[in-house]
Amino acid sequence: MPIELLPHLQLLKHSIPSMRLGPSVHSSRAIPILSRVFPFKLRYNALGPQLCNQFRVRRFTTRSFRPRAGSSSEFSRGGRDRGGEVRVSKSLVDDEAELSDWVSGLRKTDSFRGRVASNDDDLNDRGRDRGKSRDRGGERNRDSFALKRKRESDSDEFRQPSRGRTRNSFESRNRDSPAMKMRRESDSGERSRGRSSNSFDSRNSQGTKRFDSRSNGGDLSFQRTTRGMGNKQRKLKQSSHDDDCGNDDEELQSLRAGFQGLLSEDTEEESDDGDDDILKKSRGSLFGMDKEVTDNGTPSSPEKSDSYLSETRFDQCSVSPLSLKGIKDAGYERMTLVQEATLPVILKGKDVMAKAKTGTGKTVAFLLPSIEVVSKSPPVSRDQKRPPIFVLIICPTRELATQAATEANKLLKYHPSIGVQFVIGGTRLPLEQKRMQANPCQILVATPGRLRDHIENTAGFATRLMGVKVLVLDEADHLLDMGFRKEIEKIIAAVPKQRQTLLFSATVPEEVRQICHIALKRDHEFINAVEEGSEDTHSQVRQMHMVAPLDKHFPLLYVLLKDHIADNIDYKILVFCTTAMVTKLVADLLGELNLNVREIHSRKPQSYRTRVSEEFRKSKGLILVSSDVSARGVDYPDVTFVIQVGVPASREQYIHRLGRTGRKGKEGEGILLLAPWEEFFLASVKELPITKASVPLIEPDTKKKVERALSHVEMKNKESAYQAWLGYYNSNKNVGRDKYKLVELANEFSRSMGLDNPPAIPKLVLGKMGLRNIPGLRTK
Numbered sequence: 174m175p176i177e178l179l180p181h182l183q184l185l186k187h188s189i190p191s192m193r194l195g196p197s198v199h200s201s202r203a204i205p206i207l208s209r210v211f212p213f214k215l216r217y218n219a220l221g222p223q224l225c226n227q228f229r230v231r232r233f234t235t236r237s238f239r240p241r242a243g244s245s246s247e248f249s250r251g252g253r254d255r256g257g258e259v260r261v262s263k264s265l266v267d268d269e270a271e272l273s274d275w276v277s278g279l280r281k282t283d284s285f286r287g288r289v290a291s292n293d294d295d296l297n298d299r300g301r302d303r304g305k306s307r308d309r310g311g312e313r314n315r316d317s318f319a320l321k322r323k324r325e326s327d328s329d330e331f332r333q334p335s336r337g338r339t340r341n342s343f344e345s346r347n348r349d350s351p352a353m354k355m356r357r358e359s360d361s362g363e364r365s366r367g368r369s370s371n372s373f374d375s376r377n378s379q380g381t382k383r384f385d386s387r388s389n390g391g392d393l394s395f396q397r398t399t400r401g402m403g404n405k406q407r408k409l410k411q412s413s414h415d416d417d418c419g420n421d422d423e424e425l426q427s428l429r430a431g432f433q434g435l436l437s438e439d440t441e442e443e444s445d446d447g448d449d450d451i452l453k454k455s456r457g458s459l460f461g462m463d464k465e466v467t468d469n470g471t472p473s474s475p476e477k478s479d480s481y482l483s484e485t486r487f488d489q490c491s492v493s494p495l496s497l498k499g500i501k502d503a504g505y506e507r508m509t510l511v512q513e514a515t516l517p518v519i520l521k522g523k524d525v526m527a528k529a530k531t532g533t534g535k536t537v538a539f540l541l542p543s544i545e546v547v548s549k550s551p552p553v554s555r556d557q558k559r560p561p562i563f564v565l566i567i568c569p570t571r572e573l574a575t576q577a578a579t580e581a582n583k584l585l586k587y588h589p590s591i592g593v594q595f596v597i598g599g600t601r602l603p604l605e606q607k608r609m610q611a612n613p614c615q616i617l618v619a620t621p622g623r624l625r626d627h628i629e630n631t632a633g634f635a636t637r638l639m640g641v642k643v644l645v646l647d648e649a650d651h652l653l654d655m656g657f658r659k660e661i662e663k664i665i666a667a668v669p670k671q672r673q674t675l676l677f678s679a680t681v682p683e684e685v686r687q688i689c690h691i692a693l694k695r696d697h698e699f700i701n702a703v704e705e706g707s708e709d710t711h712s713q714v715r716q717m718h719m720v721a722p723l724d725k726h727f728p729l730l731y732v733l734l735k736d737h738i739a740d741n742i743d744y745k746i747l748v749f750c751t752t753a754m755v756t757k758l759v760a761d762l763l764g765e766l767n768l769n770v771r772e773i774h775s776r777k778p779q780s781y782r783t784r785v786s787e788e789f790r791k792s793k794g795l796i797l798v799s800s801d802v803s804a805r806g807v808d809y810p811d812v813t814f815v816i817q818v819g820v821p822a823s824r825e826q827y828i829h830r831l832g833r834t835g836r837k838g839k840e841g842e843g844i845l846l847l848a849p850w851e852e853f854f855l856a857s858v859k860e861l862p863i864t865k866a867s868v869p870l871i872e873p874d875t876k877k878k879v880e881r882a883l884s885h886v887e888m889k890n891k892e893s894a895y896q897a898w899l900g901y902y903n904s905n906k907n908v909g910r911d912k913y914k915l916v917e918l919a920n921e922f923s924r925s926m927g928l929d930n931p932p933a934i935p936k937l938v939l940g941k942m943g944l945r946n947i948p949g950l951r952t953k
């Protein structure tokens with residue numbers, strides 16, 4: 174049964190002009206419980222203040238509504254008022270991914286280039302990996318605690334046998350999941366003029382407007398019926414965001430510094446049950462939440478609520494019957510809150526920038542109206558030489574692009590005349606060219622670099638792009654930041670000026686709002702589906718940070734993982750690392766520790782990435798160690814735990830990574846593991862409910878075990894990780910400023926890998942990093 178969040182919000186009636194909700198507390202139960210969670214290994218402190226004191230004040234303004242004649246995007250019937258929480262979601266994943274081609278170029282070899290499994294072609298991958306790359310999944314990484322350990326080839330079989338389980342007791346916690354308020358904001362032109370039909374908040378000089386979705390103000394295209402469409406208040410209000418703490422240069426630097434290949438050693442499987450006892454002792458959630466357990470002592474999988482859904486059904490809005498059939502087959506009945514908020518506006522043809530939390534259905538929110546545009550366009554004849562592309566969707570990573578294309582295919586099930594294709598880096602350009610020629614599509618999903626390749630190298634492609642009516646930037650903030658800006662500007666120049674543009678993300682920093690005119694018309698709508706006063710993260714995802722010296726990070730990571738696994742029979746864990754090569758190292762280490770682990774990062778061929786991604790999507794009882802290729806947008810269901818090791822590239826990246834758990838209203842946990850000199854990052858996420866965890870004692874046996882495992886990790890991988898680590902932190906504004914200190918820290922990292930001397934780095938690389946002649950570095 175879905176949990177009803179915030180029953181008090183049910184009391185809201187659309188006739189109430191304005192009300193203020195009293196403070197609510199959430200997750201306070203965690204505190205006393207935490208103190209007894211890790212009697213043997215982990216002791217968490219100071220969980221209190223943030224969880225206890227999250228009082229939120231919300232204001233709702235309601236207005237009565239008049240249907241607007243001729244609105245093309247009206248819902249035929251409003252839903253009942255209902256509180257809810259919006260999440261959103263897509264994120265940008267990875268600079269590394271898009272840069273991997275560049276890295277390949279540098280190496281003057283195509284050995285990194287893989288091919289997409291969807292092309293039924295992973296020969297490159299097999300050839301490359303055979304004999305030199307050890308797949309760590311099932312072959313050697315046995316997790317003595319995982320109930321099932323499978324070989325990598327058994328990709329779909331990680332699901333634990335189902336057992337009778339009771340639900341977690343999450344519903345008993347006091348959850349703060351207030352009614353969503355969506356903030357819509359039109360850009361400066363309209364702001365200055367004001368609009369009589371919206372209820373402007375006079376306090377906001379920039380045109381903040383409040384309105385109730387049930388009682389639409391002027392230009393909203395929700396149908397105004399007596400009952401209205403839902404209980405969500407939409408506020409037209411400018412949001413502000415903290416500064417980024419990093420930038421894409423960091424990834425670039427780490428790549429520059431760290432591209433050493435994909436080698437890994439061949440080792441025997443090893444089974445060591447030595448930590449069984451520790452696990453048994455420390456049963457209990459990492460975050461100290463009481464969970465109901467099954468007869469056999471294992472808790473159930475994450476609790477789910479439908480708070481991300483609105484009351485409005487898809488069949489209440491004016492989309493084509495064929496789309497409705499596809500939606501129904503996809504299993505969607507009610508719109509998510511962001512879909513409900515954006516669909517009418519997009520269907521009206523307006524440019525939209527939308528922000529909503531991770532995992533709340535942003536993909537469908539931009540796909541569905543885009544499909545409607547195509548379905549209303551004149552049919553494309555098969556003989557047409559350069560059939561127009563009507564909808565162009567840009568995603569920052571390959572995984573996201575393929576995911577969006579898959580979702581589009583679902584929705585297009587009953588639109589036989591509409592085709593969707595994707596073009597992504599890491600695949601052969603000629604193959605894509607042939608594919609596009611054989612099956613011309615009207616909807617194209619692309620990563621920026623590969624799209625530019627096609628614009629420059631595929632005959633007739635530029636002409637096809639002149640048909641674009643809708644341009645979508647998924648993970649817009651990432652696409653518009655410095656890492657992708659140039660590509661995006663080129664792409665925008667290649668599509669018609671007269672088009673509709675849609676920008677979606679779970680994070681929209683102020684800087685991006687400032688420069689969104691690059692893509693959007695001046696009178697675009699900003700729709701913020703994150704309720705006012707709410708954080709950009711989900712309240713049902715428990716967040717912590719732990720600050721510990723670097724030399725403790727590997728054992729701590731192990732302890733955190735083992736503990737979570739012991740507590741969650743259906744565990745599904747994402748471990749984020751700073752760079753691709755550090756990701757590889759950590760995956761190697763966890764493999765040596767007999768955990769059931771896979772790795773994904775930009776240094777892996779695309780076919781491998783696709784395969785592992787698919788496996789993780791379907792699996793339970795699996796750990797995926799990832800670089801930022803999985804940070805944004807990737808929709809892995811039921812991720813139970815996200816661990817971030819080392820400082821994230823930015824506040825936004827932290828949010829997107831964390832957003833891999835807690836999707837579609839589910840529960841989740843996240844922890845950020847920092848070294849003391851990385852604590853500066855916490856200032857950038859201070860408004861998020863991240864509580865501090867104290868560093869647990871690490872048992873001598875655990876320490877020894879981790880050291881032994883590290884000694885088995887191939888030297889080459891340690892060298893690459895060291896170099897990549899240096900590159901990443903060198904380009905971090907805070908850490909990289911003092912080169913002397915940076916090298917000291919890098920050498921601390923080297924020691925944490927069990928090396929007495931730091932690995933030597935080529936002079937050329939050091940020169941590029943501006944680190945020549947810094948004491949403590951070894952050159953070769």
Ligand SMILES: Nc1ncnc2c1ncn2[C@@H]1O[C@H](COP(=O)(O)OP(=O)(O)OP(=O)(O)O)[C@@H](O)[C@H]1O
Nearest residue numbers: 261262263264505509531532533534535536806808
């Ligand atoms: N109306 C709906 N009802 C139920 N499920 C839905 C609906 N719309 C989308 N979903 C599902 O919700 C999940 C999350 O959607 P999606 O990946 O689009 O989220 P997102 O907001 O883009 O997340 P992120 O910010 O991480 O990219 C997907 O599994 C999708 O199939």
